[in-house]
Amino acid sequence: MKKIKVNKGLLFxxxxxxxxxxxxxxxxxxxxxxxxxxxxxxxxxxxxxxKPVKGVLFSHKFHVKELGLxxxxxxxxxxxxxxxxxxxxxxxxxxxxYQGKYCGACHDGKTAFASNTKCASCHIGVKGxxxxxxxxxxSQDK
Amino acid sequence: xFKEIKKFLLNQPDEGVDKVPEETRREFLKIGLIITxxxxxxxxxxxxxxxxxxxxxxxxxHKSYPYKPHYSMVFKMDKCIDCERCVEACRATNNVPExxxxxxxxxxxxEKALDQKRIFMPILxxxxxxxxxxxxxxxxxxxxxxxxxxxxxxxxxxxxxxxCMVACPYNARYFNEEKRAIDKCDFCWETRLSxxxxxxxxxxxxxxxxxxxxxxxxPASEVYQIVHQLGKPVWTLKPETxxxxxxxxxxx
Amino acid sequence: MKxxxxxATTEMIFSQTWMNALLEFLSGTKAFYLIIxxxxxxxxxxxxxxxxxxxxxxRHVYGVYREIPWGILISGYVFFVVTSTGLCIVSSIxxxxxxxxxxxxxxxxxxxSVVTILAGFxxxxxxxxxxxxxxxxxxxxxxxxSNIWWMGTLxxxxxxxxxxxxxxxxxxxxxxxxxxxxLGLISGVAAHSNLGAVFGMLHGREFWYGPYMPIYxxxxxAASGCTAIIFFTYLGYKITxxxxxxxxxxxxxxxxxxxxxxLAILMFFTAWKFxxxxxxxxxxxxAQMELIKGKYVVNFWFFxxxxxxxxxxxxxxxxxxxxxxxxxxxxLLAFIGIFFMRVDLVVLGQVVSHFFEYKVTDYxxxxxxxxxxxxxxxxxxxxxxxxxxxxxxxxVFKGHKTEIH
Numbered sequence: 001m002k003k004i005k006v007n008k009g010l011l012f013x014x015x016x017x018x019x020x021x022x023x024x025x026x027x028x029x030x031x032x033x034x035x036x037x038x039x040x041x042x043x044x045x046x047x048x049x050x051k052p053v054k055g056v057l058f059s060h061k062f063h064v065k066e067l068g069l070x071x072x073x074x075x076x077x078x079x080x081x082x083x084x085x086x087x088x089x090x091x092x093x094x095x096x097x098y099q100g101k102y103c104g105a106c107h108d109g110k111t112a113f114a115s116n117t118k119c120a121s122c123h124i125g126v127k128g129x130x131x132x133x134x135x136x137x138x139s140q141d142k
Numbered sequence: 143x144f145k146e147i148k149k150f151l152l153n154q155p156d157e158g159v160d161k162v163p164e165e166t167r168r169e170f171l172k173i174g175l176i177i178t179x180x181x182x183x184x185x186x187x188x189x190x191x192x193x194x195x196x197x198x199x200x201x202x203x204h205k206s207y208p209y210k211p212h213y214s215m216v217f218k219m220d221k222c223i224d225c226e227r228c229v230e231a232c233r234a235t236n237n238v239p240e241x242x243x244x245x246x247x248x249x250x251x252x253e254k255a256l257d258q259k260r261i262f263m264p265i266l267x268x269x270x271x272x273x274x275x276x277x278x279x280x281x282x283x284x285x286x287x288x289x290x291x292x293x294x295x296x297x298x299x300x301x302x303x304x305x306c307m308v309a310c311p312y313n314a315r316y317f318n319e320e321k322r323a324i325d326k327c328d329f330c331w332e333t334r335l336s337x338x339x340x341x342x343x344x345x346x347x348x349x350x351x352x353x354x355x356x357x358x359x360x361p362a363s364e365v366y367q368i369v370h371q372l373g374k375p376v377w378t379l380k381p382e383t384x385x386x387x388x389x390x391x392x393x394x
Numbered sequence: 395m396k397x398x399x400x401x402a403t404t405e406m407i408f409s410q411t412w413m414n415a416l417l418e419f420l421s422g423t424k425a426f427y428l429i430i431x432x433x434x435x436x437x438x439x440x441x442x443x444x445x446x447x448x449x450x451x452x453r454h455v456y457g458v459y460r461e462i463p464w465g466i467l468i469s470g471y472v473f474f475v476v477t478s479t480g481l482c483i484v485s486s487i488x489x490x491x492x493x494x495x496x497x498x499x500x501x502x503x504x505x506x507s508v509v510t511i512l513a514g515f516x517x518x519x520x521x522x523x524x525x526x527x528x529x530x531x532x533x534x535x536x537x538x539x540s541n542i543w544w545m546g547t548l549x550x551x552x553x554x555x556x557x558x559x560x561x562x563x564x565x566x567x568x569x570x571x572x573x574x575x576x577l578g579l580i581s582g583v584a585a586h587s588n589l590g591a592v593f594g595m596l597h598g599r600e601f602w603y604g605p606y607m608p609i610y611x612x613x614x615x616a617a618s619g620c621t622a623i624i625f626f627t628y629l630g631y632k633i634t635x636x637x638x639x640x641x642x643x644x645x646x647x648x649x650x651x652x653x654x655x656x657l658a659i660l661m662f663f664t665a666w667k668f669x670x671x672x673x674x675x676x677x678x679x680x681a682q683m684e685l686i687k688g689k690y691v692v693n694f695w696f697f698x699x700x701x702x703x704x705x706x707x708x709x710x711x712x713x714x715x716x717x718x719x720x721x722x723x724x725x726l727l728a729f730i731g732i733f734f735m736r737v738d739l740v741v742l743g744q745v746v747s748h749f750f751e752y753k754v755t756d757y758x759x760x761x762x763x764x765x766x767x768x769x770x771x772x773x774x775x776x777x778x779x780x781x782x783x784x785x786x787x788x789x790v791f792k793g794h795k796t797e798i799h
Contacts, residue, residue, distance in 0.1 A: 055223070124224070125225065128224065241453060250755070251753075278539075278542065279537055281531035281535045282537045299535050301527045302522050302524045304523075305542050311599075313461060319451055319453065323524075383598045
């Protein structure tokens, strides 16, 4: 049975190498986050953060198109107008939100639901990232 | 041939019950009690039913579940964000192959739900107090550890019949090709607890405080405190199977 | 009966039997050898697939997976051991309990019960991941609460007893054959009800759980046994173009009547199982609905109910238990139906996913399973083995003729 292990291992790496070489389907590092561009009226892309934890959704479509928020609500000092830039900041965590930074500026229980409630609304998780990943690879194929 | 057996039986002299010596009778009963005691001990007191009927004191608990420490886990389900760091930590610590899993995060999603439409539910081996897998294994390749209550694998005895996989109500088991045996969560006993660590890999990796791991027989542990309160609901999965899981779920 | 030295007589009979057997085997027709060779080729082909599956790893080539670990290999095993136990039960009516009309069919039944249990073991060899560990740890580390352990151990004893019974029948040692037959019957029924309990004691699988399984398995065994007896006895006489004597015809009639009774019992069991199931938990209801109007509709209504129960029952009634041709057709249909009955039993217990009541998106409520060629081939090989062994047995033991004492 040991013989089989070696064969399968070699075969696996061979195929992995070929796969990566050809590069069409690649192993995506979910930690880097996902950005899906939307139409003009959405007001911006769908952003899924990958750091510090994977699978946190911010939907421009929901906040701009559905809720009708103007760009200045967030892009006047709270967030940079550069997708995924926040996740590079060292203080991008729940504690910061509870202190009123980032999403916590509105999600404080008064303007919008408090950041320490309804976790899975924004934390769509690894599972939640999968459909967006599919959309990303589809749009890249175009 | 049956006629002969019948004749033989009918011709037996009637000794009379009073002729059986007291000693013999007691010895005979003792054997029966010993055998039933081993199994009854696991089913007379139920951790879960005690929580419903009335909570067990540590002494009562210890009598039926002489595990020290009595390892258990509580999930604060609403805090889970499916970052899956626990799954990755488990995979790395216990060499879980890609095709299998020891712990998993399930997604409960209902479009028709009001407010929050999604919630995550982590699952793993429940280390049941009345484990159907241990009952069903033909070679005792899976056992409930008498010291800690962890349901463990004795890999070299596993014949791979997969009866335990079918018996488990929680889909906790899978066949590991490298080990040539069934594999499942062992509360990181082999890789961490037996080496002095206090927490399982998944409990240590969770950034949101979802997995509370501890000793159910110790009143000072958070696990004991969460299970032994009536204010917030605490439940187990699939209690109707009678497996009496050691893994509990709560919210908040 | 024999007044000479009994030791020498037994030896003489024994060696005569072997010599006769060999001579008989070597004096077959061309057709006989052709079918044997074809059969052996199928067995080797199936074994090749099985060994290839071991080499590649079952995970890669079998259709079973983590959520449905038992597939047609298990159902094929169940099919053969049910038939074997049934053959033992029905043959014991003659040999053990002395009912004269069941004696002519008994010798062939005992032989076939050994053949079919071996066929069952062949299939299980390719399902269990570490078959060679079975013998060691079943003996060294038994688990008395495990139905699988009891079943395995008792079927081992059963195989020994039934083989012994057959040898004793050949040696005409009828008293000892009766004892071996009784022991075989007891161990067979005990083993078989444990096989039923393997399914019936799993509280986590609502479709299977309950006291019904062990009882249903024994009733089903009796029916399968009658099916096999009529099927193989009819074939045995057809291939040699011999005419059955009156005693044999009466025997088959008796078997047919018992079969009709067993079928009636099974229909009653099945109907009530489903009716009470609908008052059960959702897990059971979901599984039953899959059979009645879901993906397994054809499996259930056509194969299990029509071919397995209704058609044989009505054919038997029409035949008046006299028309052997109709009874043979009934047994052929029943065999096909019973095979699918076992598949339904094994698979439907696992199709309702574990967390269906929690509305999870990770698994559909009803899982699906389809066998791969790697699983189908060992089953084919076992069927072929049963046929080849049957044919050789017919030739070597000269049609299993018995004298009624």
